[in-house]
Amino acid sequence: MEAREEDPYPDVTAAGGLAPALREEAERRGRDVGLPPWATDALGIETTRGYLSVDTEPGERLFRLRVHIPDFGWDIGSTDDLGTLVEAIAAWREDVLLDELAARFGFLDLAGFTGALEAGEPTTTQWAALLSSEYHRGQRSLLLRLHADEVLRNAFPTMTHHAVRLRADPMDWASRQVLVRATDGGRHEIVRVGTHGADWTEVPDDELITRLRAALDDERA
Structure with missing residues (x-):
């Protein structure tokens, strides 16, 4: 037995x-x-x-x-x-x-x-993956522009329906977030995620980086 x-x-x-x-x-x-x-x-x-x-x-x-x-x-x-x-x-x-x-x-x-x-992970790896992705080739120009900024490259990026989502904290899904997308004619629109009544707003090209930084800045939120 x-x-x-x-x-x-x-x-x-x-x-x-x-x-x-x-x-x-x-x-x-x-x-x-x-x-x-x-x-x-x-x-x-x-x-x-x-x-x-x-x-x-x-x-x-x-x-x-x-x-x-x-x-x-x-x-x-x-x-x-x-x-x-x-x-x-x-x-x-x-x-x-x-x-x-x-x-x-x-x-x-x-x-x-x-x-x-x-060491900046997982944000660094995520940026590298998006920038090298053939699937997101249509958004590569925008991704490169965002990544070139010393502040925005520290935000965690994901893609949502052809828009780039930037999240302040890579480990906290509920942390401050902003979406940005390119529209026809080379313009850009942004929306602050989680803000009551928020909607897509067109942003002048020379203000894009400043507005995105402000959306992710806790002191200006």
């Missing part, structure tokens, strides 16, 4: 899955891990520094924590302690400074993540 393999995650099994187990542990501790009652997995936990996700290691007890935005991701540590994991997720969502997080939670390894941010 074969020996029955021991479950390394009895608390997760008893809760009915990883997401319910995280919610239950968070409730016991009076913490918030950002998982709504209907969430069935521990993916896409929204924070102001990207999205957190948790998965488990098959065959051994290990919870792996990862931070990511679309197309970019970093593994930031693993632990066998569900309670410690909950505390770390809650602290991350509360915007505790990264140095303090690393000091408080020994299982976190933030060197790769912080090093990427200090």
